[in-house]
Amino acid sequence: MRSAGHKRTRVAKSRVGLGLRIRRNWQLYAMLALPLIWLAIFAYWPMYGVIIAFKDYNVVSGIWGSPWAGMKYFDRFVESYQFWRLIKNTVYLHVYELVATFPLPIILALCLNTVRKKWFSRTTQLITYAPHFISTVVVVGLLVVLTSPNTGVTNKLIGLFGFGPTDVMGDSGMFRHLFVWSGAWQTMGFAAIIYLAALTSVPPELHEAAIVDGASRLRRMWHIDLPAIVPVAVILLILDIGRILSVGFEKVLLMQNSLNLDVAEVIDTYVYKIGLASSVPQFSYATAIGLFRSVIGLVLLVLANTFARRFAKSSLW
Amino acid sequence: MSAGTTLAPDERRLGAGAPIQDTKSDKIALACIYTALGLFCLAVLYPIVYVLSASVSNTKLVSAGEVWLWPVGFTLDAYKAILDYKSIVSGFGNSVFYAVAGALVATILTLLAAYPLSRKGLPGKGIIMAAFVFTMMFSGGLIPTYLVVHELGLLNTRWAMILPTALAVWNVIITRTYFMVTIPEELVEAGKVDGCSDFGFFWRVVLPLSKPIIAVNLLFYAVGSWNSFFNALIYLTNEHLFPLQVILRQILLQTKVDPSQMADTSKLAQMQELQQQLKYSLIVIGMIPPLLVYPFVQKHFVKGAMIGSLKG
Numbered sequence: 001m002r003s004a005g006h007k008r009t010r011v012a013k014s015r016v017g018l019g020l021r022i023r024r025n026w027q028l029y030a031m032l033a034l035p036l037i038w039l040a041i042f043a044y045w046p047m048y049g050v051i052i053a054f055k056d057y058n059v060v061s062g063i064w065g066s067p068w069a070g071m072k073y074f075d076r077f078v079e080s081y082q083f084w085r086l087i088k089n090t091v092y093l094h095v096y097e098l099v100a101t102f103p104l105p106i107i108l109a110l111c112l113n114t115v116r117k118k119w120f121s122r123t124t125q126l127i128t129y130a131p132h133f134i135s136t137v138v139v140v141g142l143l144v145v146l147t148s149p150n151t152g153v154t155n156k157l158i159g160l161f162g163f164g165p166t167d168v169m170g171d172s173g174m175f176r177h178l179f180v181w182s183g184a185w186q187t188m189g190f191a192a193i194i195y196l197a198a199l200t201s202v203p204p205e206l207h208e209a210a211i212v213d214g215a216s217r218l219r220r221m222w223h224i225d226l227p228a229i230v231p232v233a234v235i236l237l238i239l240d241i242g243r244i245l246s247v248g249f250e251k252v253l254l255m256q257n258s259l260n261l262d263v264a265e266v267i268d269t270y271v272y273k274i275g276l277a278s279s280v281p282q283f284s285y286a287t288a289i290g291l292f293r294s295v296i297g298l299v300l301l302v303l304a305n306t307f308a309r310r311f312a313k314s315s316l317w
Numbered sequence: 318m319s320a321g322t323t324l325a326p327d328e329r330r331l332g333a334g335a336p337i338q339d340t341k342s343d344k345i346a347l348a349c350i351y352t353a354l355g356l357f358c359l360a361v362l363y364p365i366v367y368v369l370s371a372s373v374s375n376t377k378l379v380s381a382g383e384v385w386l387w388p389v390g391f392t393l394d395a396y397k398a399i400l401d402y403k404s405i406v407s408g409f410g411n412s413v414f415y416a417v418a419g420a421l422v423a424t425i426l427t428l429l430a431a432y433p434l435s436r437k438g439l440p441g442k443g444i445i446m447a448a449f450v451f452t453m454m455f456s457g458g459l460i461p462t463y464l465v466v467h468e469l470g471l472l473n474t475r476w477a478m479i480l481p482t483a484l485a486v487w488n489v490i491i492t493r494t495y496f497m498v499t500i501p502e503e504l505v506e507a508g509k510v511d512g513c514s515d516f517g518f519f520w521r522v523v524l525p526l527s528k529p530i531i532a533v534n535l536l537f538y539a540v541g542s543w544n545s546f547f548n549a550l551i552y553l554t555n556e557h558l559f560p561l562q563v564i565l566r567q568i569l570l571q572t573k574v575d576p577s578q579m580a581d582t583s584k585l586a587q588m589q590e591l592q593q594q595l596k597y598s599l600i601v602i603g604m605i606p607p608l609l610v611y612p613f614v615q616k617h618f619v620k621g622a623m624i625g626s627l628k629g
Contacts, residue, residue, distance in 0.1 A: 022440050027515035028433035032445065035430035035484060039448065042481050045465050046457025052464075063464075108357070111350045120351070126612060127358045130365070133607040135544030137562045141569035141600050142364050145371075151379060153367060185361065217343040242454065250547050254570060268459070275460045276551055283460050290458035298455050 053288035073288035082270065090266040093252070094244045096176055101184045102237065106229060108188060109195035110221050128189025139186055140254040143178060144169055170259035179255060183248065198232045199225055231314035238308055238316055242301030245293045267293050365604070372396070372597035379597070395598035405568075408561040409602070412543055415560055419479045420539035426484045427492055427534050428527075432519055434489070435496035436505070449486050459551075466552055477552035478560065482545070488534055495530040496523065529617040536614045540607045565603045569596055 275286025375390030546562035
């Protein structure tokens with residue numbers, strides 16, 4: 001029945017001219033008007049505004065009236081003493097996050113999928129999704145009060161083992177660990193949803209056949225469930241690689257303090273500081289750094305996608 | 318990929334008539350899995366329960382490390398102190414307003430974008446969809462977006478908290494996929510035969526069939542707005558417009574307690590004494606509203622996210 005319907009519309013489509021089809025659907029275009037206006041203003045207008053990275057922008061002359069500056073600001077960034085420190089901090093933090101936390105939701109989903117008691121699986125999901133709905137400010141606030149050197153519960157705990165209190169939030173050696181593992185705490189459960197969805201597509205017959213053949217539970221997880229997840233995992237990995245220079249910016253900003261800035265300053269927080277938080281905002285320079293970051297992200301995304309298409313046979317486009 | 322199937326495939330998997338006994342190694346593996354999941358749940362819950370308990374415990378006992386799990390020396394002083402702090406109360410009100418207004422505007426925009434894009438054979442659909450998706454991969458960035466908001470005269474207005482982040486392309490994709498799955502082409506054609514316009518069909522047929530996805534959108538946008546602080550940080554300087562998250566950041570992370578915000582300055586000393594405890598109660602206040610709401614819509618968003626992510 002469905003295919004018959006398809007055929008009918010396809011025939012109808014070829015018979016009716018394009019102009020008529022547009023006119024017939026004018027109400028659908030009218031519905032799209034508001035979202036498209038929004039998209040033009042808040043997504044594409046800023047993309048046009050990016051040209052101030054190549055100009056000496058000043059508020060009075062506006063975007064178009066300001067004089068051209070060529071690649072001046074990009075050269076300045078690449079040659080600045082901040083450059084390698086920012087790149088290193090950003091890449092290091094994101095790669096650590098990716099390597100440590102990427103497999104966790106997969107493992108969680110595989111485990112949840114094996115659980116046979118429905119109430120247990122439901123409760124686990126309800127609980128582990130919860131941190132996803134907590135704000136970044138509150139998560140960082142939790143870190144601060146739980147690890148506070150005077151009153152924090154973690155210091156009470158290590159005190160029991162005879163260690164003195166330490167201020168982990170002010171310890172630049174701990175910054176990356178705190179960032180990555182609190183992130184795992186917050187996102188792991190919710191990130192498992194997409195893998196659980198992929199697991200529902202596994203035909204039960206595969207498992208039945210494997211059971212008859214005497215495959216153990218772990219073997220079935222490895223040989224049946226895991227391959228079903230791989231295409232989704234590859235796509236998420238591509239997206240993550242595209243984001244490699246734009247690591248969880250809000251949280252980094254919130255976790256920064258004067259003691260950990262040497263490892264906690266990343267590209268995006270630097271852009272914010274010189275562009276908006278400074279008393280002499282350098283709009284053009286900050287935009288140039290931001291653009292540098294976006295372009296590299298886009299290039300990485302395309303590269304990862306090409307690579308995945310060739311070797312993993314699953315890709316974004 | 319079939320998206321409509323249920324979550325626990327085990328019942329189906331084992332078939333109706335053949336309950337095969339678990340082997341010993343299977344039992345061990347299962348026991349490990351249950352234990353690991355249980356421990357993970359505890360690790361997720363512990364900080365939340367601890368903060369809840371600490372916020373209603375006696376300050377001195379919390380500092381002395383007497384509180385491990387349950388409240389010790391029950392008191393609501395910290396919450397009373399919060400009510401005396403003007404900016405927290407106004408911040409809470411602002412956040413509620415931004416969350417409700419923002420979620421309404423964003424959900425309407427999302428539905429308006431998603432429905433036409435879900436229809437077969439709409440000329441130009443591919444280009445419009447690409448225009449949406451491209452913004453997920455590349456954006457103008459922080460400064461150009463700020464300058465647009467500045468140009469529009471939205472700085473320091475409530476609109477700055479609602480408009481710039483109103484539409485999330487991810488939600489458009491999920492909603493569009495939901496429409497493609499739940500509104501079959503036959504239904505659209507039946508509507509046309511009956512002389513229903515696109516507006517009429519959308520209003521009388523599509524929307525009533527889409528309550529789950531509307532709920533998901535409202536929840537995601539409201540929670541996103543409630544939890545966001547960065548927009549307020551860059552677009553607002555007027556303290557009366559600050560949402561709760563900005564106030565939380567000031568008190569929790571920058572340890573700024575402003576005496577002029579106190580209704581009664583004689584309470585200042587008491588306030589400083591309570592400051593540590595105030596942090597716990599503030600965390601609770603910032604964290605609770607989304608946590609109270611999400612379980613009610615959980616069923617819907619799991620389904621919505623699944624349909625959207627698999628087909629999108």
